[in-house]
Amino acid sequence: MDIQWYPGHMTKAKRQMQEDMKLIDLIIELVDARVPRSSRNPDIDQLGKQKSRLILLNKSDMADERQNQMWLEYFKKQGFYALLADSRNKTTLRSIQPLVAEACKEKLERDARRGIKNRPIRAMVAGIPNVGKSTFINSYAGRACAKTGNRPGVTKGKQWIRLGKGLELLDTPGILWPKFDDPEVGERLAMIGSVRDEILNTEELSLKLIAFLMEAYPGILEGRYALKEEGAPLEILRQIAESRKCLVRGSELSYEKAAGILMDDFRSGKLGRITLEQAPEAQ
Ligand code: G4P
8 A cells, every 4th residue: 555645636536526426326435444534534525415325334344343333323323324344245245235225215216207217326436545445346346247338428438337237336436535634533544554654653653552452442452462561552562572572683672563563463453353433422
């Protein structure tokens, strides 16, 4: 992954999405279930107004199950259609079709009133980089699905993937850029590995992760790294370095190596299912 955001990229991505919006009825917005707030860009509300929206809490297989349910409720209470997904696992995507039909009920009724029959729902997948857009498209569309190719009157080059009779998916996803206004957003995206480590120092990041885990998931670090004593995050990192024999120059403890191990373990799910952002109480 190598994401660098320049104003030029952002403008181009936004313009592309604005163009594509004209062609679709539904946005399937992917968010990362471990950071459902930081992995969204609220600009999509403006870009996609008047379009139906289905929010897919992707990578839910790596997120806390209780938080998954709470986030699901939260998004539903906000008036969105929402679903938990593991895009690498096709079976979790089976419940999408009925939700898509429900989300586009008004369009289908409008078509029926106008005597339009069998016009498929057109959908676009959107989300910030690394949230799983390509994985979702490949998994959901599957190899068997035919690309419908260009259509008369549609911008040249647009490819649609036909998913069953009633649904077509734009084969290129809409890229949203993360919204870094709040420094915690950048930190959380770095923690899950969605922005490059160089942007933020790995040691610093690991100390923040330790502080969070001690508070929200007590016992999880002690269990994995056989920690002997309690302590502040730096002391915990020192103990991880000790228990994992992270050494430099033969005998010196390497906090940097320990931080790398911790971040890798977290990102690969070895620490268990963890959600970094708590769902606001669903009102
Ligand atoms: P993007 O198009 O939005 O940029 O994301 P992409 O599909 O490339 O997915 C980014 C990474 O997230 C990939 O891993 C992919 O396998 C993983 N991923 C996507 N959806 C899910 C999911 O629901 N659950 C889990 N656990 N992982 C998911 P990678 O390490 O970058 O590549 P690879 O290991 O698949 O080769």
